[in-house]
Amino acid sequence: MIRLRTMRRWFTSVTVIAFGLAVLFSWSMIVSSKNSDDIKRLESHASPSNGKPYSMVKPTVTDLKEAADRIKELESRLQDLELRIPKRFPEVKFLTYKDRKRILITGGAGFVGSHLVDRLMMEGHEVIVVDNYFTGRKRNVEHWVGHENFELIHHDIVNPIFIEVDQIYHLASPASPPHYMYNPVKTIKTNTVGTINMLGLAKRVGARVLIASTSEVYGDPEVHPQPETYWGHVNPIGPRACYDEAKRVSETLAYSYNKQEKVEVRVARIFNTYGPRMHMNDGRVVSNFILQALTGDSITIYGSGEQTRSFQYVTDLVDGLIKLMNSNYSLPVNLGNPDEHTIKEFATIIHEMVGKKSTITHKDAMEDDPQRRKPDITRATTILGWTPVVPLEAGIKKTIQYFQGELQRSKHSERNLHEPSFYGFTSKADYEDL
Numbered sequence: 001m002i003r004l005r006t007m008r009r010w011f012t013s014v015t016v017i018a019f020g021l022a023v024l025f026s027w028s029m030i031v032s033s034k035n036s037d038d039i040k041r042l043e044s045h046a047s048p049s050n051g052k053p054y055s056m057v058k059p060t061v062t063d064l065k066e067a068a069d070r071i072k073e074l075e076s077r078l079q080d081l082e083l084r085i086p087k088r089f090p091e092v093k094f095l096t097y098k099d100r101k102r103i104l105i106t107g108g109a110g111f112v113g114s115h116l117v118d119r120l121m122m123e124g125h126e127v128i129v130v131d132n133y134f135t136g137r138k139r140n141v142e143h144w145v146g147h148e149n150f151e152l153i154h155h156d157i158v159n160p161i162f163i164e165v166d167q168i169y170h171l172a173s174p175a176s177p178p179h180y181m182y183n184p185v186k187t188i189k190t191n192t193v194g195t196i197n198m199l200g201l202a203k204r205v206g207a208r209v210l211i212a213s214t215s216e217v218y219g220d221p222e223v224h225p226q227p228e229t230y231w232g233h234v235n236p237i238g239p240r241a242c243y244d245e246a247k248r249v250s251e252t253l254a255y256s257y258n259k260q261e262k263v264e265v266r267v268a269r270i271f272n273t274y275g276p277r278m279h280m281n282d283g284r285v286v287s288n289f290i291l292q293a294l295t296g297d298s299i300t301i302y303g304s305g306e307q308t309r310s311f312q313y314v315t316d317l318v319d320g321l322i323k324l325m326n327s328n329y330s331l332p333v334n335l336g337n338p339d340e341h342t343i344k345e346f347a348t349i350i351h352e353m354v355g356k357k358s359t360i361t362h363k364d365a366m367e368d369d370p371q372r373r374k375p376d377i378t379r380a381t382t383i384l385g386w387t388p389v390v391p392l393e394a395g396i397k398k399t400i401q402y403f404q405g406e407l408q409r410s411k412h413s414e415r416n417l418h419e420p421s422f423y424g425f426t427s428k429a430d431y432e433d434l
Protein backbone atom coordinates (compact mmCIF):
# COMPACT_ATOMS: atom_id res chain seq x y z
CA MET A 1 0.00 0.00 0.00
CA ILE A 2 2.78 2.41 1.02
CA ARG A 3 4.64 1.65 -2.21
CA LEU A 4 1.46 2.08 -4.26
CA ARG A 5 0.90 5.52 -2.74
CA THR A 6 4.50 6.57 -3.26
CA MET A 7 4.28 5.40 -6.90
CA ARG A 8 0.99 7.22 -7.34
CA ARG A 9 2.58 10.41 -5.98
CA TRP A 10 5.51 10.05 -8.31
CA PHE A 11 3.19 9.32 -11.19
CA THR A 12 1.20 12.49 -10.43
CA SER A 13 4.36 14.61 -10.21
CA VAL A 14 5.75 13.16 -13.43
CA THR A 15 2.41 13.74 -15.20
CA VAL A 16 2.21 17.37 -14.02
CA ILE A 17 5.81 18.07 -15.04
CA ALA A 18 5.32 16.30 -18.38
CA PHE A 19 2.14 18.28 -18.99
CA GLY A 20 3.96 21.54 -18.19
CA LEU A 21 6.83 20.65 -20.48
CA ALA A 22 4.40 19.69 -23.24
CA VAL A 23 2.69 23.10 -22.91
CA LEU A 24 6.06 24.86 -23.02
CA PHE A 25 7.19 22.77 -25.95
CA SER A 26 4.05 23.37 -28.04
CA TRP A 27 4.14 27.07 -27.22
CA SER A 28 7.75 27.40 -28.33
CA MET A 29 6.95 25.34 -31.47
CA ILE A 30 4.13 27.71 -32.38
CA VAL A 31 6.32 30.70 -31.70
CA SER A 32 9.31 29.29 -33.56
CA SER A 33 7.24 28.15 -36.55
CA LYS A 34 5.65 31.59 -36.69
CA ASN A 35 9.07 33.09 -36.36
CA SER A 36 10.63 30.85 -39.03
CA ASP A 37 7.77 31.77 -41.41
CA ASP A 38 8.57 35.40 -40.80
CA ILE A 39 12.30 34.77 -41.27
CA LYS A 40 11.57 32.98 -44.54
CA ARG A 41 9.49 35.91 -45.64
CA LEU A 42 12.28 38.26 -44.56
CA GLU A 43 14.82 36.20 -46.42
CA SER A 44 12.83 36.10 -49.61
CA HIS A 45 11.98 39.81 -49.23
CA ALA A 46 8.45 38.75 -49.95
CA SER A 47 5.49 40.68 -48.73
CA PRO A 48 3.45 39.05 -46.00
CA SER A 49 0.46 37.11 -47.22
CA ASN A 50 -1.97 39.90 -46.28
CA GLY A 51 -0.12 42.04 -48.77
CA LYS A 52 1.20 44.48 -46.17
CA PRO A 53 4.63 45.92 -46.86
CA TYR A 54 7.82 44.38 -45.43
CA SER A 55 8.04 46.99 -42.65
CA MET A 56 4.86 45.53 -41.10
CA VAL A 57 6.62 42.18 -40.41
CA LYS A 58 8.73 43.89 -37.73
CA PRO A 59 6.21 43.18 -34.90
CA THR A 60 7.52 39.57 -34.84
CA VAL A 61 10.23 40.84 -32.53
CA THR A 62 7.49 42.00 -30.18
CA ASP A 63 5.86 38.60 -30.65
CA LEU A 64 9.09 36.95 -29.60
CA LYS A 65 9.34 39.18 -26.55
CA GLU A 66 5.75 38.35 -25.64
CA ALA A 67 6.51 34.68 -26.11
CA ALA A 68 9.56 34.94 -23.89
CA ASP A 69 7.45 36.63 -21.19
CA ARG A 70 4.79 34.00 -21.54
CA ILE A 71 7.37 31.23 -21.23
CA LYS A 72 8.76 32.86 -18.09
CA GLU A 73 5.25 33.02 -16.65
CA LEU A 74 4.63 29.35 -17.45
CA GLU A 75 7.97 28.38 -15.97
CA SER A 76 7.15 30.11 -12.71
CA ARG A 77 3.70 28.44 -12.64
CA LEU A 78 5.39 25.12 -13.20
CA GLN A 79 7.76 25.85 -10.34
CA ASP A 80 4.78 26.61 -8.08
CA LEU A 81 3.19 23.30 -9.04
CA GLU A 82 6.42 21.42 -8.41
CA LEU A 83 6.76 23.04 -5.01
CA ARG A 84 3.37 21.72 -4.03
CA ILE A 85 4.20 18.14 -4.87
CA PRO A 86 7.23 17.20 -2.76
CA LYS A 87 6.23 17.30 0.90
CA ARG A 88 8.42 18.22 3.83
CA PHE A 89 8.13 15.72 6.68
CA PRO A 90 9.36 15.99 10.25
CA GLU A 91 12.76 14.33 10.52
CA VAL A 92 12.60 10.61 11.31
CA LYS A 93 15.34 8.30 12.58
CA PHE A 94 16.54 5.52 10.35
CA LEU A 95 16.03 2.07 11.85
CA THR A 96 17.37 -1.13 10.37
CA TYR A 97 14.93 -3.84 9.30
CA LYS A 98 15.73 -5.69 12.56
CA ASP A 99 14.78 -2.78 14.84
CA ARG A 100 11.94 -1.29 12.81
CA LYS A 101 8.47 -2.43 13.90
CA ARG A 102 5.12 -2.32 12.13
CA ILE A 103 2.83 -0.67 14.64
CA LEU A 104 -0.94 -0.36 14.46
CA ILE A 105 -2.60 2.47 16.41
CA THR A 106 -6.37 2.32 16.65
CA GLY A 107 -7.72 5.81 17.23
CA GLY A 108 -4.39 7.14 15.92
CA ALA A 109 -6.03 10.28 14.51
CA GLY A 110 -7.33 11.26 17.95
CA PHE A 111 -5.84 13.51 20.61
CA VAL A 112 -3.58 10.99 22.39
CA GLY A 113 -3.21 8.67 19.39
CA SER A 114 -1.81 11.36 17.10
CA HIS A 115 0.90 12.34 19.62
CA LEU A 116 1.84 8.67 19.87
CA VAL A 117 1.99 8.52 16.06
CA ASP A 118 4.44 11.46 16.07
CA ARG A 119 6.75 9.79 18.58
CA LEU A 120 6.77 6.37 16.91
CA MET A 121 7.24 7.89 13.45
CA MET A 122 10.14 10.03 14.66
CA GLU A 123 11.68 6.91 16.19
CA GLY A 124 11.68 5.38 12.69
CA HIS A 125 8.91 2.79 12.95
CA GLU A 126 6.23 1.96 10.38
CA VAL A 127 2.94 3.26 11.71
CA ILE A 128 -0.54 2.28 10.57
CA VAL A 129 -3.41 4.37 11.88
CA VAL A 130 -6.95 3.05 11.91
CA ASP A 131 -9.63 5.59 12.81
CA ASN A 132 -13.34 6.06 12.14
CA TYR A 133 -13.05 9.85 12.75
CA PHE A 134 -15.84 9.89 15.35
CA THR A 135 -13.70 12.04 17.63
CA GLY A 136 -10.39 11.79 15.72
CA ARG A 137 -9.43 14.11 12.85
CA LYS A 138 -7.33 13.60 9.72
CA ARG A 139 -5.80 16.97 10.44
CA ASN A 140 -4.03 15.54 13.53
CA VAL A 141 -1.87 13.27 11.38
CA GLU A 142 -1.94 14.97 7.98
CA HIS A 143 1.73 15.97 8.33
CA TRP A 144 2.62 12.28 7.88
CA VAL A 145 0.33 11.53 4.93
CA GLY A 146 2.52 10.50 2.01
CA HIS A 147 5.48 9.43 4.19
CA GLU A 148 6.70 5.98 3.22
CA ASN A 149 6.51 4.74 6.86
CA PHE A 150 2.95 5.93 7.37
CA GLU A 151 -0.45 4.56 6.48
CA LEU A 152 -3.88 6.01 7.34
CA ILE A 153 -6.91 3.74 7.13
CA HIS A 154 -10.49 4.94 7.56
CA HIS A 155 -12.03 2.01 9.36
CA ASP A 156 -14.23 1.29 12.38
CA ILE A 157 -12.61 -1.41 14.52
CA VAL A 158 -16.05 -2.71 15.50
CA ASN A 159 -15.56 -4.52 12.16
CA PRO A 160 -12.58 -6.87 11.88
CA ILE A 161 -9.44 -5.83 10.01
CA PHE A 162 -6.61 -8.05 8.75
CA ILE A 163 -3.10 -6.59 8.63
CA GLU A 164 0.38 -7.81 9.52
CA VAL A 165 1.74 -5.92 12.53
CA ASP A 166 4.16 -6.44 15.45
CA GLN A 167 2.47 -4.21 18.01
CA ILE A 168 -1.03 -2.80 18.49
CA TYR A 169 -1.83 0.26 20.59
CA HIS A 170 -5.58 -0.02 21.02
CA LEU A 171 -6.64 3.57 21.76
CA ALA A 172 -9.87 3.81 19.77
CA SER A 173 -12.77 5.05 21.92
CA PRO A 174 -14.38 8.36 22.74
CA ALA A 175 -12.83 9.45 26.05
CA SER A 176 -14.57 12.63 27.09
CA PRO A 177 -17.73 12.10 29.19
CA PRO A 178 -20.10 14.04 26.85
CA HIS A 179 -18.67 12.13 23.86
CA TYR A 180 -18.89 8.66 25.35
CA MET A 181 -22.36 9.37 26.75
CA TYR A 182 -23.53 10.66 23.34
CA ASN A 183 -23.84 7.11 21.95
CA PRO A 184 -23.41 4.76 24.91
CA VAL A 185 -24.09 1.58 22.90
CA LYS A 186 -21.41 2.51 20.38
CA THR A 187 -18.97 3.25 23.25
CA ILE A 188 -19.61 -0.23 24.64
CA LYS A 189 -19.24 -1.86 21.20
CA THR A 190 -15.94 -0.07 20.50
CA ASN A 191 -14.46 -1.17 23.81
CA THR A 192 -15.78 -4.74 23.73
CA VAL A 193 -16.31 -5.90 20.11
CA GLY A 194 -13.49 -3.59 18.97
CA THR A 195 -11.17 -4.99 21.64
CA ILE A 196 -12.08 -8.57 20.67
CA ASN A 197 -11.19 -7.71 17.06
CA MET A 198 -7.81 -6.32 18.09
CA LEU A 199 -7.02 -9.24 20.40
CA GLY A 200 -8.11 -11.64 17.64
CA LEU A 201 -5.82 -9.89 15.17
CA ALA A 202 -2.95 -10.03 17.70
CA LYS A 203 -3.56 -13.74 18.18
CA ARG A 204 -3.44 -14.43 14.41
CA VAL A 205 -0.32 -12.38 13.67
CA GLY A 206 1.49 -12.85 16.99
CA ALA A 207 1.43 -9.13 17.89
CA ARG A 208 1.61 -7.58 21.34
CA VAL A 209 -1.41 -5.43 22.32
CA LEU A 210 -1.56 -2.44 24.63
CA ILE A 211 -5.08 -1.67 25.84
CA ALA A 212 -5.78 1.95 26.71
CA SER A 213 -7.80 1.56 29.88
CA THR A 214 -8.70 4.39 32.23
CA SER A 215 -8.78 5.71 35.77
CA GLU A 216 -12.54 5.45 35.35
CA VAL A 217 -12.29 1.71 36.10
CA TYR A 218 -11.93 2.89 39.74
CA GLY A 219 -15.33 4.67 39.47
CA ASP A 220 -15.96 7.06 42.37
CA PRO A 221 -13.06 5.67 44.42
CA GLU A 222 -13.17 4.88 48.10
CA VAL A 223 -9.40 4.43 48.22
CA HIS A 224 -7.12 7.42 47.74
CA PRO A 225 -4.76 7.65 45.88
CA GLN A 226 -5.70 4.76 43.63
CA PRO A 227 -3.24 1.87 43.29
CA GLU A 228 -3.68 -0.74 40.53
CA THR A 229 -4.68 -3.31 43.18
CA TYR A 230 -7.87 -1.37 43.98
CA TRP A 231 -10.93 -3.02 42.37
CA GLY A 232 -12.92 0.17 42.05
CA HIS A 233 -16.38 1.52 42.82
CA VAL A 234 -18.39 1.79 39.61
CA ASN A 235 -22.16 2.25 39.29
CA PRO A 236 -22.94 -0.38 36.61
CA ILE A 237 -26.14 1.30 35.44
CA GLY A 238 -25.20 4.98 35.76
CA PRO A 239 -24.53 7.42 32.88
CA ARG A 240 -20.76 6.74 33.00
CA ALA A 241 -21.16 2.95 32.99
CA CYS A 242 -21.01 2.66 29.18
CA TYR A 243 -17.37 3.77 29.39
CA ASP A 244 -16.30 2.55 32.83
CA GLU A 245 -17.77 -0.93 32.49
CA ALA A 246 -16.77 -1.31 28.84
CA LYS A 247 -13.16 -0.48 29.77
CA ARG A 248 -13.35 -2.98 32.63
CA VAL A 249 -14.55 -5.64 30.17
CA SER A 250 -11.78 -4.57 27.80
CA GLU A 251 -9.23 -5.35 30.54
CA THR A 252 -10.96 -8.67 31.29
CA LEU A 253 -10.83 -9.58 27.60
CA ALA A 254 -7.11 -8.78 27.45
CA TYR A 255 -6.30 -11.11 30.35
CA SER A 256 -8.63 -13.81 29.02
CA TYR A 257 -6.89 -13.76 25.61
CA ASN A 258 -3.57 -13.83 27.43
CA LYS A 259 -4.56 -16.83 29.51
CA GLN A 260 -6.36 -18.79 26.82
CA GLU A 261 -4.56 -17.78 23.61
CA LYS A 262 -1.19 -16.61 24.99
CA VAL A 263 -1.60 -13.15 23.48
CA GLU A 264 0.94 -10.73 25.00
CA VAL A 265 -0.98 -7.88 26.61
CA ARG A 266 -0.22 -4.57 28.30
CA VAL A 267 -2.85 -2.50 30.14
CA ALA A 268 -2.42 1.25 30.77
CA ARG A 269 -4.89 2.91 33.13
CA ILE A 270 -4.79 6.45 31.85
CA PHE A 271 -5.64 9.33 34.20
CA ASN A 272 -6.85 12.80 33.11
CA THR A 273 -4.70 13.96 30.20
CA TYR A 274 -4.57 17.31 28.38
CA GLY A 275 -2.61 19.12 25.71
CA PRO A 276 -2.64 20.37 22.11
CA ARG A 277 -5.00 18.67 19.64
CA MET A 278 -7.79 18.37 22.18
CA HIS A 279 -10.98 19.07 20.30
CA MET A 280 -12.61 22.50 20.78
CA ASN A 281 -15.82 20.58 21.57
CA ASP A 282 -14.06 18.02 23.75
CA GLY A 283 -16.19 19.00 26.74
CA ARG A 284 -13.61 18.02 29.36
CA VAL A 285 -12.59 20.42 32.06
CA VAL A 286 -9.22 21.54 30.62
CA SER A 287 -10.52 22.52 27.20
CA ASN A 288 -13.76 23.96 28.59
CA PHE A 289 -12.04 26.20 31.15
CA ILE A 290 -9.33 27.43 28.76
CA LEU A 291 -11.80 28.21 25.97
CA GLN A 292 -14.20 29.90 28.38
CA ALA A 293 -11.38 32.03 29.79
CA LEU A 294 -10.04 32.93 26.33
CA THR A 295 -13.41 33.99 25.01
CA GLY A 296 -14.38 35.85 28.19
CA ASP A 297 -17.27 33.46 28.96
CA SER A 298 -17.98 32.32 32.50
CA ILE A 299 -15.85 29.43 33.70
CA THR A 300 -18.37 26.75 34.64
CA ILE A 301 -17.66 24.53 37.61
CA TYR A 302 -19.95 21.50 37.84
CA GLY A 303 -21.08 21.09 41.45
CA SER A 304 -19.15 22.47 44.42
CA GLY A 305 -15.72 22.34 42.76
CA GLU A 306 -14.37 20.44 45.79
CA GLN A 307 -13.92 17.30 43.64
CA THR A 308 -10.31 16.67 42.65
CA ARG A 309 -8.39 15.61 39.53
CA SER A 310 -4.71 15.14 38.72
CA PHE A 311 -3.72 16.28 35.24
CA GLN A 312 -0.92 14.91 33.07
CA TYR A 313 0.46 16.46 29.90
CA VAL A 314 0.04 14.35 26.79
CA THR A 315 3.77 13.89 26.02
CA ASP A 316 4.31 12.35 29.47
CA LEU A 317 1.53 9.89 28.76
CA VAL A 318 3.04 8.99 25.38
CA ASP A 319 6.39 8.28 27.10
CA GLY A 320 4.66 5.99 29.56
CA LEU A 321 2.70 4.15 26.87
CA ILE A 322 5.85 3.38 24.85
CA LYS A 323 7.76 2.29 27.96
CA LEU A 324 4.92 0.04 29.03
CA MET A 325 4.52 -1.53 25.58
CA ASN A 326 8.22 -2.39 25.45
CA SER A 327 8.45 -3.64 29.04
CA ASN A 328 8.07 -7.22 30.23
CA TYR A 329 5.26 -6.28 32.58
CA SER A 330 1.75 -7.45 31.79
CA LEU A 331 -0.39 -6.35 34.76
CA PRO A 332 -2.25 -2.98 34.66
CA VAL A 333 -0.16 0.17 35.16
CA ASN A 334 -1.48 3.61 36.18
CA LEU A 335 -0.23 6.42 33.94
CA GLY A 336 -1.02 9.83 35.38
CA ASN A 337 0.44 12.83 37.14
CA PRO A 338 -0.15 12.70 40.92
CA ASP A 339 -0.27 16.51 41.17
CA GLU A 340 -3.82 16.79 42.56
CA HIS A 341 -6.05 19.90 42.48
CA THR A 342 -9.64 20.66 43.33
CA ILE A 343 -11.64 21.80 40.31
CA LYS A 344 -12.11 25.15 42.08
CA GLU A 345 -8.34 25.61 42.33
CA PHE A 346 -7.96 24.55 38.74
CA ALA A 347 -10.50 27.18 37.62
CA THR A 348 -8.46 29.85 39.44
CA ILE A 349 -5.20 28.65 37.84
CA ILE A 350 -6.69 28.90 34.34
CA HIS A 351 -8.36 32.22 35.13
CA GLU A 352 -5.03 33.70 36.25
CA MET A 353 -2.94 32.21 33.46
CA VAL A 354 -5.27 33.39 30.69
CA GLY A 355 -5.59 36.74 32.40
CA LYS A 356 -9.02 37.67 31.01
CA LYS A 357 -12.00 38.96 32.91
CA SER A 358 -14.16 35.85 33.01
CA THR A 359 -16.28 35.13 36.04
CA ILE A 360 -16.32 31.74 37.73
CA THR A 361 -19.80 30.25 38.07
CA HIS A 362 -21.30 26.97 39.30
CA LYS A 363 -23.60 24.57 37.45
CA ASP A 364 -25.35 21.38 38.55
CA ALA A 365 -23.02 18.54 39.48
CA MET A 366 -22.59 15.67 37.02
CA GLU A 367 -24.29 12.45 38.05
CA ASP A 368 -21.85 9.92 39.56
CA ASP A 369 -18.96 12.39 39.19
CA PRO A 370 -15.89 10.83 40.90
CA GLN A 371 -15.10 12.97 43.95
CA ARG A 372 -11.36 12.34 44.32
CA ARG A 373 -8.86 11.08 41.83
CA LYS A 374 -5.10 10.76 42.05
CA PRO A 375 -2.94 7.98 40.68
CA ASP A 376 -0.58 5.94 42.79
CA ILE A 377 2.28 5.64 40.30
CA THR A 378 4.63 3.45 42.37
CA ARG A 379 4.28 0.65 39.82
CA ALA A 380 5.09 2.83 36.79
CA THR A 381 8.03 4.37 38.61
CA THR A 382 9.58 1.17 39.89
CA ILE A 383 8.82 -1.12 36.95
CA LEU A 384 9.02 1.23 33.97
CA GLY A 385 11.29 3.89 35.43
CA TRP A 386 8.62 6.39 34.38
CA THR A 387 7.50 9.58 36.10
CA PRO A 388 5.72 12.53 34.52
CA VAL A 389 8.07 15.48 33.97
CA VAL A 390 5.90 18.28 32.57
CA PRO A 391 4.74 20.69 35.32
CA LEU A 392 1.10 21.78 35.17
CA GLU A 393 1.97 25.39 34.43
CA ALA A 394 4.24 24.58 31.45
CA GLY A 395 1.70 22.14 29.98
CA ILE A 396 -1.22 24.53 30.46
CA LYS A 397 0.79 27.34 28.84
CA LYS A 398 1.29 25.19 25.72
CA THR A 399 -2.38 24.23 25.73
CA ILE A 400 -3.51 27.84 26.03
CA GLN A 401 -1.31 28.75 23.03
CA TYR A 402 -2.82 25.87 21.08
CA PHE A 403 -6.41 26.95 21.82
CA GLN A 404 -5.54 30.56 20.95
CA GLY A 405 -4.48 29.25 17.56
CA GLU A 406 -7.66 27.22 17.24
CA LEU A 407 -9.81 30.27 17.96
CA GLN A 408 -7.91 32.24 15.31
CA ARG A 409 -8.36 29.45 12.80
CA SER A 410 -12.07 29.18 13.45
CA LYS A 411 -12.38 32.86 12.51
CA HIS A 412 -10.92 32.11 9.08
CA SER A 413 -12.57 30.55 6.08
CA GLU A 414 -13.07 26.80 5.72
CA ARG A 415 -10.21 26.70 3.19
CA ASN A 416 -7.76 28.27 5.63
CA LEU A 417 -8.80 25.81 8.32
CA HIS A 418 -6.89 23.12 6.47
CA GLU A 419 -3.70 25.03 5.76
CA PRO A 420 -1.01 24.34 8.39
CA SER A 421 0.45 20.91 7.83
CA PHE A 422 2.42 20.49 11.09
CA TYR A 423 -0.71 20.94 13.17
CA GLY A 424 -0.15 20.59 16.92
CA PHE A 425 3.17 18.88 16.28
CA THR A 426 5.48 18.62 19.29
CA SER A 427 8.99 18.94 17.91
CA LYS A 428 12.18 18.03 19.75
CA ALA A 429 12.63 21.71 20.59
CA ASP A 430 9.14 21.81 22.09
CA TYR A 431 10.03 18.90 24.37
CA GLU A 432 13.04 20.83 25.60
CA ASP A 433 10.80 23.84 26.26
CA LEU A 434 8.54 21.98 28.68
Ligand SMILES: O=c1ccn([C@@H]2O[C@H](COP(=O)(O)OP(=O)(O)O[C@H]3OC[C@@H](O)[C@H](O)[C@H]3O)[C@@H](O)[C@H]2O)c(=O)[nH]1
Pocket residue numbers: 175176177214215216270271272273283284285286288289300301302303307309343366369370
Ligand atom coordinates in the same frame (compact mmCIF):
# COMPACT_ATOMS: atom_id res chain seq x y z
O1 LIG B 1 -16.80 22.44 32.15
C1 LIG B 1 -16.53 21.60 33.04
C2 LIG B 1 -16.13 20.29 32.74
C3 LIG B 1 -15.85 19.42 33.77
N1 LIG B 1 -15.95 19.82 35.05
C4 LIG B 1 -15.58 18.91 36.17
O2 LIG B 1 -14.20 18.65 36.08
C5 LIG B 1 -13.91 17.32 36.50
C6 LIG B 1 -13.17 16.61 35.39
O3 LIG B 1 -14.07 16.36 34.33
P1 LIG B 1 -13.62 15.88 32.89
O4 LIG B 1 -14.84 15.85 32.06
O5 LIG B 1 -12.48 16.67 32.41
O6 LIG B 1 -13.04 14.40 33.10
P2 LIG B 1 -13.43 13.22 34.10
O7 LIG B 1 -12.36 13.17 35.12
O8 LIG B 1 -14.81 13.34 34.61
O9 LIG B 1 -13.39 11.98 33.14
C7 LIG B 1 -12.19 11.62 32.49
O10 LIG B 1 -11.53 10.72 33.30
C8 LIG B 1 -10.30 10.19 32.85
C9 LIG B 1 -10.27 9.77 31.43
O11 LIG B 1 -10.21 8.40 31.28
C10 LIG B 1 -11.33 10.36 30.57
O12 LIG B 1 -10.70 11.30 29.77
C11 LIG B 1 -12.51 11.00 31.16
O13 LIG B 1 -13.48 10.06 31.30
C12 LIG B 1 -15.23 16.72 36.85
O14 LIG B 1 -15.44 16.81 38.22
C13 LIG B 1 -16.27 17.56 36.11
O15 LIG B 1 -17.52 17.59 36.73
C14 LIG B 1 -16.33 21.10 35.36
O16 LIG B 1 -16.42 21.48 36.53
N2 LIG B 1 -16.63 21.95 34.35
